[in-house]
Amino acid sequence: MFLHRVCHYLPQQVVDNEHFTQLNGLSDEWIESRTGIQTRRKAAEGENSHSMGIEAVRDLLAKTQFNPQELDLIVGATYTPHDTIVTLAHAVQHFVGVPDIPVVTISSACSSLLNAIEIVEGYFATNKATKALVVTSEHNTGYYNETDTVSGHLWGDGAAALLITKERLHQDDIAVKQVMTGGAATSGKATEAVVLKPLERGVIMPYGRDVFQNACIYMPKAVLQVLAKANLALQDVDFVIPHQANLRISVNVMGTLGLPLEKLISNIQYLGNTGCAGCAIALSEYWHTFQKGQRIVITVFGGGYSFGGMLLEV
Numbered sequence: 001m002f003l004h005r006v007c008h009y010l011p012q013q014v015v016d017n018e019h020f021t022q023l024n025g026l027s028d029e030w031i032e033s034r035t036g037i038q039t040r041r042k043a044a045e046g047e048n049s050h051s052m053g054i055e056a057v058r059d060l061l062a063k064t065q066f067n068p069q070e071l072d073l074i075v076g077a078t079y080t081p082h083d084t085i086v087t088l089a090h091a092v093q094h095f096v097g098v099p100d101i102p103v104v105t106i107s108s109a110c111s112s113l114l115n116a117i118e119i120v121e122g123y124f125a126t127n128k129a130t131k132a133l134v135v136t137s138e139h140n141t142g143y144y145n146e147t148d149t150v151s152g153h154l155w156g157d158g159a160a161a162l163l164i165t166k167e168r169l170h171q172d173d174i175a176v177k178q179v180m181t182g183g184a185a186t187s188g189k190a191t192e193a194v195v196l197k198p199l200e201r202g203v204i205m206p207y208g209r210d211v212f213q214n215a216c217i218y219m220p221k222a223v224l225q226v227l228a229k230a231n232l233a234l235q236d237v238d239f240v241i242p243h244q245a246n247l248r249i250s251v252n253v254m255g256t257l258g259l260p261l262e263k264l265i266s267n268i269q270y271l272g273n274t275g276c277a278g279c280a281i282a283l284s285e286y287w288h289t290f291q292k293g294q295r296i297v298i299t300v301f302g303g304g305y306s307f308g309g310m311l312l313e314v
Contacts, residue, residue, distance in 0.1 A: 036247020040156030040272025053137035076105035109302025138275035156272025160280030181308035222309030244278030
């Protein structure tokens, strides 16, 4: 299958570290040294995971001039839903106006993007679809507690839309060579390390060190697994896009793999942790810089715990 195009949407409001210094005393140096984050985006009043996802789709359709009536599958990915009944994917279907096609929304924390793409792969493999729209959108600031000195300063908002097809539409399409995901809920403090219980107090991260340690284990593991499936070695990788949770995690992953930081693609410094949308936003940001023959590996890790990897070839 092939990525025909990826586009993204970011809210206008920029929140810098000084905001948290004024709010709860966390200095710019303290936040940046521990997370790499300098600024993040925050959804405006009236914006949510639905509206941001739709804006990403609007941009994708404008830039590709793709006829949405050709879509035969829509998959949403989010853990910060605006509506748990009328899901992200249903809101997108309503926007594009395509009736009577499979529509599903997946939530597996920050691995949701790759789980959504695996769903597409399954529909393609069973000949139930040929052209799919994947929309990933996170409204973290709708759920967070910004006064929480453990994780309140981590979160940012944003969305991305990916047009994925079974057959190549254009010579510049990026091939999805491998995609895999897994659950690691039996590891560490998986079921309590980072949680979002809407009826309680939103997203909290009581065991951040456990998240860090397991992310640094599973993300390199996922890279090696997708490369092994493709009979490739680490030296065949041109870029790595890790889940944008913490710059220190990303640097650790590159070190574990023995890859230079020049091959790391990161946007957490200026967007914060945008959840399962982060890697897709990075793909969109760098889309026109990739060159023919280059290989990109995406590796993710999320609360629960969930993990995954995807190998792309330009």
